[in-house]
Amino acid sequence: VIYDRMAVIGCGLIGSSVIRAARAAGAVGSVAVADANPAHRAEIEALGYADLVTADPAEAVRDADLVVFAVPVLAMGPAAAAATAALKPGATVTDVGSVKVSVGDALRAAVPAGVHLVPGHPIAGTEQSGPASGFAELFRGRWVILTPEPDGDAAYLEAVERLSGFWGALGAQVDAMDAAHHDLVLAVTSHLPHLIAYNIVGTAADMEEVTQAEVMKYSAGGFRDFTRIAASDPTMWRDIFLANKDAVLEILGRFTEDLQALSRAIRWGEGDKLFDLFSRTRDIRRGIIIAGQESAEPNFGRDRSPPAGGATP
Amino acid sequence: VIYDRMAVIGCGLIGSSVIRAARAAGAVGSVAVADANPAHRAEIEALGYADLVTADPAEAVRDADLVVFAVPVLAMGPAAAAATAALKPGATVTDVGSVKVSVGDALRAAVPAGVHLVPGHPIAGTEQSGPASGFAELFRGRWVILTPEPDGDAAYLEAVERLSGFWGALGAQVDAMDAAHHDLVLAVTSHLPHLIAYNIVGTAADMEEVTQAEVMKYSAGGFRDFTRIAASDPTMWRDIFLANKDAVLEILGRFTEDLQALSRAIRWGEGDKLFDLFSRTRDIRRGIIIAGQESAEPNFGRDRSPPAGGATP
Numbered sequence: 001v002i003y004d005r006m007a008v009i010g011c012g013l014i015g016s017s018v019i020r021a022a023r024a025a026g027a028v029g030s031v032a033v034a035d036a037n038p039a040h041r042a043e044i045e046a047l048g049y050a051d052l053v054t055a056d057p058a059e060a061v062r063d064a065d066l067v068v069f070a071v072p073v074l075a076m077g078p079a080a081a082a083a084t085a086a087l088k089p090g091a092t093v094t095d096v097g098s099v100k101v102s103v104g105d106a107l108r109a110a111v112p113a114g115v116h117l118v119p120g121h122p123i124a125g126t127e128q129s130g131p132a133s134g135f136a137e138l139f140r141g142r143w144v145i146l147t148p149e150p151d152g153d154a155a156y157l158e159a160v161e162r163l164s165g166f167w168g169a170l171g172a173q174v175d176a177m178d179a180a181h182h183d184l185v186l187a188v189t190s191h192l193p194h195l196i197a198y199n200i201v202g203t204a205a206d207m208e209e210v211t212q213a214e215v216m217k218y219s220a221g222g223f224r225d226f227t228r229i230a231a232s233d234p235t236m237w238r239d240i241f242l243a244n245k246d247a248v249l250e251i252l253g254r255f256t257e258d259l260q261a262l263s264r265a266i267r268w269g270e271g272d273k274l275f276d277l278f279s280r281t282r283d284i285r286r287g288i289i290i291a292g293q294e295s296a297e298p299n300f301g302r303d304r305s306p307p308a309g310g311a312t313p
Numbered sequence: 314v315i316y317d318r319m320a321v322i323g324c325g326l327i328g329s330s331v332i333r334a335a336r337a338a339g340a341v342g343s344v345a346v347a348d349a350n351p352a353h354r355a356e357i358e359a360l361g362y363a364d365l366v367t368a369d370p371a372e373a374v375r376d377a378d379l380v381v382f383a384v385p386v387l388a389m390g391p392a393a394a395a396a397t398a399a400l401k402p403g404a405t406v407t408d409v410g411s412v413k414v415s416v417g418d419a420l421r422a423a424v425p426a427g428v429h430l431v432p433g434h435p436i437a438g439t440e441q442s443g444p445a446s447g448f449a450e451l452f453r454g455r456w457v458i459l460t461p462e463p464d465g466d467a468a469y470l471e472a473v474e475r476l477s478g479f480w481g482a483l484g485a486q487v488d489a490m491d492a493a494h495h496d497l498v499l500a501v502t503s504h505l506p507h508l509i510a511y512n513i514v515g516t517a518a519d520m521e522e523v524t525q526a527e528v529m530k531y532s533a534g535g536f537r538d539f540t541r542i543a544a545s546d547p548t549m550w551r552d553i554f555l556a557n558k559d560a561v562l563e564i565l566g567r568f569t570e571d572l573q574a575l576s577r578a579i580r581w582g583e584g585d586k587l588f589d590l591f592s593r594t595r596d597i598r599r600g601i602i603i604a605g606q607e608s609a610e611p612n613f614g615r616d617r618s619p620p621a622g623g624a625t626p
Contacts, residue, residue: 221503
């Protein structure tokens with residue numbers, strides 16, 4: 001047991017996966033959950049993996065040695081403010097938000113002296129949402145980025161060490177970096193990909209000359225891949241784009257610039273330019289597979305068996 | 314047996330999958346293969362699924378009842394021209410190209426009277442290339458679009474019917490449509506997705522502030538999904554963008570327009586606009602899963618077991 005009592009504030013895909021993984025690893029003694037959504041609370045009660053389920057963050061964090069905020073990023077500040085008075089001295093407060101500068105600021109404003117704030121972000125997830133969608137293996141082999149305070153004392157460094165050990169026990173690998181750098185890296189590896197995916201699915205849905213039925217039937221040509229991340233939780237992603245506006249707009253500007261060059265190469269029939277780019281991009285995927293972050297199987301392995309709903313003539 | 318002898322011109326992922334699937338289904342008697350690449354020919358000989366392997370399209374198509382051109386789209390015309398004189402009267406000529414107007418024109422110029430030209434396109438594939446990457450199940454549950462000539466006589470219609478039956482025997486579902494409409498539909502469901510994927514991977518690779526190692530390590534946040542289709546064959550995709558230029562540029566224009574609106578909504582903090590789009594896009598994925606074109610499992614099912622190369626601390 002790494003923490004006698006863990007409180008999770010917000011129990012969707014990530015919050016519930018943290019609980020399942022921590023329980024499976026024997027990393028926590030007892031678990032308290034706070035969730036503002038009555039339907040979520042009922043689901044968590046039914047799933048039976050929490051010792052206490054409440055709507056009130058203050059009630060959940062009482063006596064907790066580790067508090068994990070796992071609400072949408074713009075809800076982090078209010079949730080932490082609601083818990084402030086009940087936080088146990090010496091406890092560690094962390095979060096799982098995909099934006100670290102603004103979330104760190106919001107949590108810092110709510111966490112009193114004597115409580116260790118170590119913002120964090122597990123780079124893991126699926127396109128599903130809600131407490132029932134979580135699973136214990138979600139963090140296995142994935143990276144967790146912590147953005148600890150630069151000026152921490154010995155007790156603080158010990159708290160960071162302990163939190164790293166907690167994520168390690170859940171199967172994750174842990175890195176630490178500056179919050180601003182995290183936000184730029186994630187704008188590239190997560191936020192821009194989601195923005196592009198949402199956008200292309202929206203563009204396809206709005207075409208007049210091509211029906212939605214056609215888009216769906218013929219989606220195996222590549223389009224279907226984008227629909228996965230475009231099925232992610234709308235509230236979570238709205239908050240991320242608003243909370244990491246500057247980094248997202250910067251990366252989006254680069255992307256658009258590159259896309260215009262590509263468009264121009266197509267218009268003028270510059271096949272060499274296309275071929276050069278298309279050849280370079282293969283190496284990146286190879287690197288991701290070698291880094292253990294992706295399946296090496298063709299089509300993500302999903303064609304090993306025909307899809308459940310697959311109609312054959 | 315639907316065709317006594319099949320010739321496949323160009324034996325990469327798709328060509329070799331057609332052969333394997335046709336053999337598995339007992340849809341062909343014998344198989345001849347022409348491939349311009351000596352390494353491919355050696356691979357095909359070693360795999361042992363062709364009765365004749367040659368560099369010469371004319372030699373391959375001699376006596377064939379079905380000829381399938383499966384070379385990159387800009388190579389279709391030259392390959393067909395090389396085979397013209399040897400085509401058997403009454404034979405059916407088809408192809409698997411992702412562009413149908415220009416490929417249809419190129420094939421039409423090379424196919425003599427008395428041979429039935431029925432252009433086609435199986436909406437199936439993986440990010441891998443070459444004869445060894447093909448597999449018999451590739452077309453199962455997928456759609457094949459045929460773009461037959463509008464003014465065919467009874468013998469022609471019979472040839473179309475027989476080709477539809479052939480694809481059905483390989484597990485595919487068959488649709489027919491106008492070539493120009495095909496090119497617009499595929500620009501949406503396949504060509505734009507590939508262009509966007511290649512572009513975002515290129516943008517990420519060129520960042521100075523974020524290292525390639527960081528992009529790879531933290532790619533599970535969404536980016537890794539895009540690297541799959543950005544690992545597709547560079548020659549094939551160069552040709553597609555050049556051969557379907559007008560439709561691709563039109564759809565790309567729409568995409569860019571929508572992306573600018575999204576960018577503006579982020580800049581001005583218009584959360585409602587973001588939320589609305591992000592909510593709409595979920596339905597499309599649900600439709601694709603219902604249409605049997607996608608796995609319903611989270612993360613494409615790839616996290617059922619940890620990735621092969623996955624390092625755990």
